[in-house]
Amino acid sequence: xxxxxxxxxxxxxxxxxxxxxxxxxxxxxxxxxxxxxxxxxxxxxxxxxxxxxxxxxxxxxxxxxxxxxxxxxxxxxxxxxxxxxxxxxxxxxxxxxxxxxxxxxxxxxxxxxxxxxxxxxxxxxxxxxxxxxxxxxxxxxxxxxxxxxxxxxxxxxxxxxxxxxxxxxxxxxxxxxxxxxxxxxxxxxxxxxxxxxxxxxxxxxxxxxxxxxxxxxxxxxxxxxxxxxxxxxxxxxxxxxxxxxxxxxxxxxxxxxxxxxxxxxxxxxxxxxxxxxxxxxxxxxxxxxxxxxxxxxxxxxxxxxxxxxxxxxxxxxxxxxxxxxxxxxxxxxxxxx
Ligand code: NDP
Numbered sequence: 001x002x003x004x005x006x007x008x009x010x011x012x013x014x015x016x017x018x019x020x021x022x023x024x025x026x027x028x029x030x031x032x033x034x035x036x037x038x039x040x041x042x043x044x045x046x047x048x049x050x051x052x053x054x055x056x057x058x059x060x061x062x063x064x065x066x067x068x069x070x071x072x073x074x075x076x077x078x079x080x081x082x083x084x085x086x087x088x089x090x091x092x093x094x095x096x097x098x099x100x101x102x103x104x105x106x107x108x109x110x111x112x113x114x115x116x117x118x119x120x121x122x123x124x125x126x127x128x129x130x131x132x133x134x135x136x137x138x139x140x141x142x143x144x145x146x147x148x149x150x151x152x153x154x155x156x157x158x159x160x161x162x163x164x165x166x167x168x169x170x171x172x173x174x175x176x177x178x179x180x181x182x183x184x185x186x187x188x189x190x191x192x193x194x195x196x197x198x199x200x201x202x203x204x205x206x207x208x209x210x211x212x213x214x215x216x217x218x219x220x221x222x223x224x225x226x227x228x229x230x231x232x233x234x235x236x237x238x239x240x241x242x243x244x245x246x247x248x249x250x251x252x253x254x255x256x257x258x259x260x261x262x263x264x265x266x267x268x269x270x271x272x273x274x275x276x277x278x279x280x281x282x283x284x285x286x287x288x289x290x291x292x293x294x295x296x297x298x299x300x301x302x303x304x305x306x307x308x309x310x311x312x313x314x315x316x317x318x319x320x321x322x323x324x325x326x327x328x329x330x331x332x333x334x335x336x337x
Contacts, residue, residue, distance in 0.1 A: 017258060017292065018291055019291065020059050027179055033094050033125070033205075033274060034060075035275065036275055038052065039276040040063065053078040056088075059289055062094040062274075063096070064276045065096065067141075072117035076118035094125070095120060096124060096126070098126070102136055103136070105133075105167070107126075107167050108167075115176065126171060126181070128168060128182050130319065134318070135153075161182075166198050179205075180203065183207040187218065190203075206228050207230075208231070209312060212246065213311040214311060215305075220273060230273045231274035232275045235276065241261065249305070252294075252298055259287055261284070262287065
């Protein structure tokens with residue numbers, strides 16, 4: 001870090017001034033989690049196998065998958081091959097998978113099936129993918145309403161994310177996961193969850209969309225106050241990596257002589273969040289692991305990007321109740337609020 005950074009160098013594709021990110025955080029369970037992990041959404045089986053194997057070879061020690069990505073088997077095969085080919089042990093790799101919305105009423109069965117596909121005895125982190133319940137089935141990922149137009153959601157009073165979370169808690173004692181967490185939760189939902197009497201395990205992480213177009217500082221601050229580590233998904237702006245065309249990001253990449261992706265990923269690391277860039281291309285996978293230490297002035301400049309462009313890129317119909325911009329209310333007294 002900070003060594004060999006040449007300001008004002010125009011060629012930004014040269015990443016030799018960046019260093020493989022070895023930063024780790026401590027979860028509220030006491031376990032360590034590498035700050036940078038490989039995302040695997042929209043990585044089909046064969047590409048995913050190569051991506052995960054390449055990532056592990058490059059030095060990644062954190063892989064993020066999910067039941068709904070339909071690539072747990074490929075992730076598992078790549079991990080198994082890497083462990084066989086090297087003297088790395090299972091506990092050196094942090095593996096996350098997620099409970100899908102149709103399977104929330106039986107997380108034990110869902111995780112057991114995920115583990116079978118992953119060829120693992122346990123995962124390091126099991127996340128509730130969305131605070132949403134879809135029509136329960138283990139055979140279909142997106143059951144549709146009668147008109148075939150929308151996902152079939154279950155009424156909040158019938159089965160909600162608190163029920164799901166309570167059903168996830170025993171998975172730790174069963175040894176199926178080292179930690180549990182949440183994903184796509186905003187502040188009111190976390191507050192509601194934590195206020196429930198039978199919720200005894202503080203979520204280890206909240207995985208949400210965060211990038212310079214959607215910095216979510218309020219959510220990060222709130223989670224920190226509750227000892228919940230924030231993980232940033234879609235850090236490059238998801239499909240096609242739109243963030244990398246942003247003027248501010250390009251200018252900074254030229255200043256530090258690194259790729260635009262390196263700037264965006266390093267910004268997430270500077271904010272003490274986990275970051276999960278996805279790629280299926282070897283060169284990108286290898287370069288995304290290399291980060292730099294941005295000056296605080298440059299972090300602040302990237303913080304301002306959302307003032308001109310605010311954008312939520314992952315906005316499925318079942319997430320429609322989460323608008324792109326919400327009013328923060330933390331530290332508002334009752335009357336002010
Ligand atoms: P990202 O922001 O990681 O962007 C991925 C896109 O950027 C792909 O098109 C990829 O292309 C491209 N890309 C990657 N690296 C580079 C680079 N160095 N230069 C140029 N382009 C690049 O998007 P995701 O939405 O995939 O988010 C990351 C991960 O977060 C997911 O894979 C998943 O694990 C997690 N996630 C979780 C969600 C949740 O609900 N909990 C929702 C969404 C994501 P290519 O692959 O062709 O290289």
